Amino acid sequence: MSMFCFQCQEAAQGTGCTIAGVCGKPSDVANLQDTLLYVLKGISWYNEKLREQNVNPEKVDKFVFDGLFSTITNANFDKNVFTKRIIKALQLRNELHSRCLALNIKLPAQLPSIATWNASSVEEFEAKAEEVGILSTKNEDIRSLRELIIYGVKGLAAYAEHAYNLGSKKDSIYAFMQRALVATTENLSVDELVALTLETGKFGVDVMALLDAANTSSYGNPEATKVNIGVRNNPAILISGHDMKDMEDLLKQTEGTGVDVYTHSEMLPAHYYPAFKKYEHLAGNYGNAWWKQNTEFESFNGPILFTTNCIVPPKSSATYTDRIYTTGASGLSGAIHIADREESKMKDFSPIIEHAKKCAAPQEIETGEIVGGFAHAQVFALADKIVDAVKTGAIKKFFVMAGCDGRMKSRDYYTDFAEQLPQDTVILTAGCAKYRYNKLPLGDIGGIPRVIDAGQCNDSYSLAVIALKLKEVFELNDINELPIAYNIAWYEQKAVIVLLALLHLGVKNIHLGPTLPAFLSPNVVNVLVENFGIAGITEVEKDLEIFMQEATA
Template sequence: MSMFCYQCQEAAGGKGCSKIGVCGKTDNVANLQDLLIFTLKGVSEYNQQARAAGLNTAKADHVILDGLFATITNANFDQNAIKDRIEGALVLRNEIKEALASAGKLEAKTYHESATWMAERAAFETKSNEPQIGVLATENEDVRSLRELIIYGLKGMAAYAEHAANLGHNDATINDFIEKALLATINDGLSADELVALTLETGKFGVNVMALLDKANTSSYGNPELTEVNIGVRNNPAILISGHDLKDMEELLAQTAGTGVDVYTHSEMLPAHYYPAFKKYDHFVGNYGNAWWKQKEEFESFNGPVVFTTNCIVPPLASYKDRIYTTGAAGFEGFKHLPNRAEGGAKDFSEVIAHAKRLPAPTEIETGKIIGGFAHNQVLALADKVVDAVKTGAIKQFFVMAGCDGRMKSRDYYTDFAKELPSDTVILTAGCAKYRYNKLGLGDIGGIPRVLDAGQCNDSYSLAVIALKLKEVFELNDINELPICYNIAWYEQKAVIVLLALLSLGVKNIKLGPTLPAFLSPNVANVLVNTFGINGIGTVEEDLVQFLG
């Protein structure tokens, strides 16, 4: 065993990757990512003291968020980029320690190794292989399971917090909680029950961070609105932008205006089309392709450069590798990485634009339009229509089918499930899971589309807001009394924080698939089953009977 990682749904054999990640990351990168998380726990140790002493800096918040984000599945495969983050975290940790000592605020105690270890960059790989660094350092299976569940929730939380911070929206209570929760995962004095409670608290802060990002996005770009998105192409050179970061989207569109270069979205960037602020750009053409895992064939035919603003990267074919750019937390060895914006400035996309001008227009792979933009503001604007449809029986049931898509053949289940749903049901979706059914042409109910796409995975917050509003309208005591069923697909850690957020809101009887997480020990899985009614998927026929009776 040269590594161990079981943070995503594709964990090898349903247990964990031990030689190379199914995602494509090497054992070396996996171990360095573990060392980065280990180091961030040490940074948190000193920064908690700094917060109490009024010495906390925005730099510490950024380093912790960015470090967690860079270890999300399919985000960063570049060992040098991970080493840079470890090196930076060690420097920052010592700066905070020295500031505390100078102020007479440094606690005199025995510190965990994460707060004391030091090594030169050349020794990072050796350090990362030490047994106390990775996931398996926690011997008790149940404690390990809960600790990792919390850490994976924090990774998703950090991703959303960083997107909000890029738009100038920060919440010190979220950053403070992330540090405290990281430290809890090295506290051997906490019981399993206390870790369960912390897991639910992680979900509570998950709701908070998604609300923060929702505010950041909508205050910057307007509320998403009902939008038809073109899925064909034009005959101009073009750039494909993937990922989740809307600040990058804004700056790319501004810099490509008037250049003759078109911009298309891919995968999770599709919902950018729903924001009013981006509709003024006539070179913002449409969406190209499908979910992240189809990128090898779709990037090949796109012909132009591709910008990854976040995950999900698939190790590329040699034929298009030289056309890929990364930025932010994303990275891959051999890709050109665009530096972060200077304070008060914008990222420079000029190299990407010049590259696009040298390449042919995209090859068309489909034509038509898809509809989206049903975030909470748009759905609540239709509230009277929706409520009336429920009261008259035109809509019998809503199905929340949010989450992630992935490569496994078993995910065909979600397409088949959508096809077999009765015509008096509506799908509420967010995240790239929608690509399993958003082009099926399922029709509408009295003008209400049967697939209501709220947006990116973080826009699952919108689905919670919609549910809580319906609960209020129908004067119900419990969110679980609503005619809403939850059949959620997951892949990586942003889906984990969405799941924990739903649990913190009291949502029960969620079906989670296509497989349950490998990081749930049998006992922890039983707690989720017995407390919240979480269960895995079966066949489409069995699950429809279970949902609808």
Template structure:
């Protein structure tokens, strides 16, 4: 089995990448990621069993969470690092199995010989214990890893509809893992969410589950997706304060700088503290833009503002920045030689040949001294634009304007809200969202979160009675705000059904965090969501029909026709 990956919107030909990912992922990295997901599923089998026996292993929770996050689109291209995670998972499986044996939940595995192993597995079957291959497989050599990776990719599930449902569930759990990773970095955790993640991953190995069974678990994933986003929202706002309406500088100063991309606010905070008083300025890029909205970061006078645009433009914008760049999470574009020596990764991210900042020991902060020292020797950033952009319209801030918003709707000043959250990307078809924003009636307001905003957040779209026509709640991690705003507006208008609100959903998706956001919205009862620029390649025709018939999921067409449709004309 060769490489096959169709987890993101840019899957080649809207079918799948088979020789090299559009993201830049090579075949050997893709297969290593397949194996890592397989091992994470095996760990989840044991962890799910252990939970049923009253055993919660936090190492397993963290391992599965970080392994899934590492395989999200554009997060980790470092094959060696991925293989090391595979080894860690195999050791963790043995540890979990030993705990289950000690608790009397598995037959003893003290014998090491093949014959003894077969007897033990037969003994498990006789005791009603049936373990999938992902749980019992073990190897130690890279050759064996490569051989196994050939057999455990997406296409290992032959039935197209079961494969589609399994992958939809896995991708949703990957998005959930990303949210949990950031929450846990700030000390916020949930055993229930981890427990569901293990249960869901184990379910993707269960050949006895029907399509209906899998649909049920997928809908349950939406519920836990809401919980994970709410947990992260609590973590961020409790730690750094509620985002505030903020005018963000997009110009530069004359000092050397460090550019920070990705989504992890804890990393950003630690870097700000370590750069204070060094003469080095700090800028955000792409997904890190919302850091500008948090009160806790505004006290740092060397925090300048935002540099550049969406993630996919980094190959030119990182070049002109001149200073070091810190990638705290996805999205990484394979770097040019011109700035590869200035690029650093941390957390679950990685790229072969790029310097990696390890986690601090025993709860200590990460050591960013290497970036800081390199920055001091670099020229100041080349200014690529001037001016300001406005953001900070998370749920707390919008609710502070609730009366004004409700009055504007009742008076007819605001006719409709458009949720245009999600992701940006390289495809020219995404220019649809720029044109859509430009052509929207002047009495329509855009609610956004995620890097999709870069298609229109620098347009001069004006305001409605002082309410900006683009209300930016933050990054994809802040999509929870859009759900809260909708629920609060439903309450304010005294409606029974969230779909009665004058809100339309025209979402640009790219990777797996968008998948869990979609499942969360479906759990909340939102219908008639439109996804673009294409529907996910991992939806088989039958699964796509289920979503269309049950939830009204749709794609996009021409801008003019879509606006007429959304406005009910």
């Protein structure tokens, strides 16, 4: 095999991609990502020693979470980016080694290989992946738990970067990320790795709380909002991904230029924040979940800005290739990359704005409105109405259907499931999974929408806060006593950290689909089943029967 990757739900044949990624990632990029991760573990090893002496250069934390984020599924496909990152990573790791020596920090006589390996050529970087990649851990259960931790840490890194961009930092999160990376190189037992997995979930809650506070303090609490899904007649930019700071910079720089801005996929929740509603040129949301971009970007006509992951490499026949721009952790060979912002300055989006001015207005692909903005503050404002609806039986059960969407035909299950839910049930959602049902005419219950959209995948934190608040209101001892069922779709590593966060909060009986992760060994699956009641999905009718029986149990 020329590579091995099974970090996302689309792992080939349900086991792993060995020639090229189903996501479009070529083998050389996959191997460079494995090598970068290896060197990041070495950086973390030295930085742990420095932390013990209260020495911790901020640039190290940022380099680690930036590097991790760039390896998330569908984030960066640019080989040159990873080559340069590995070179910088080796330089930084060696710099930290020298720093330890200068501070007389006692190091072991025999340093681990993550602390000593050096190379300088792309060929050496790619070859190293064969020695240090996923399959280098021979024990299947140890490998499974190590990868589960690493993918959780990658999710942590994504959310930590978004918060950092808004000026919110938390050293304990960065310290844990680095400690966890190092731990995956150590001879830990299965029990120790299980404990570390649950600790990863604890920091998942912490990082989502950090990002939630960063977003709301910067832009206000999300509000229930109707978002236009039609188009106007102005030239426009389509912004995708998750980074709200990039959204802010783009809106400021396009104001008064005659260029509209449309959100795409996970950027839809930008419409819910009060601070963005003042921009009249924030025209609406265009399209659906990330995987439909190959057709929807053709009809948009204007340039597309990727702020994070969820890139689908264009087909060779695509006419929009020269309209793709990337920034932050995202990257695509041939695309124009917008450089990071300098301190106290905005990113320079002038190239994409000038490009947009020369383009035709978007072609309309649908009309109407979708409603969202039900993060925890907005739901708390409706708390009395919701509690009354539960007490009177108007609402029998809530279904958390958060998570990711994807291109597999089997994901039609989630549309069918939403359509067949009884009329006295409500969907709580966050993430791009909502595009499977957020345009269905599901109606409301006494003015409460039957689809309550909290926002992006990280806003699953809001759903957890809502559940904890309901537990308090109904004076229950256990969160699992609530009339809430969890039927969650997953795709990549941010979904992994959301799952681990829910497990940390004590949530049980989560159904996960459309398939269970390929990186979970049978024994690790058994641990999750026995301790947390994790289950897969089957058929809509069978699963609904199980869920509704639980509602009346």
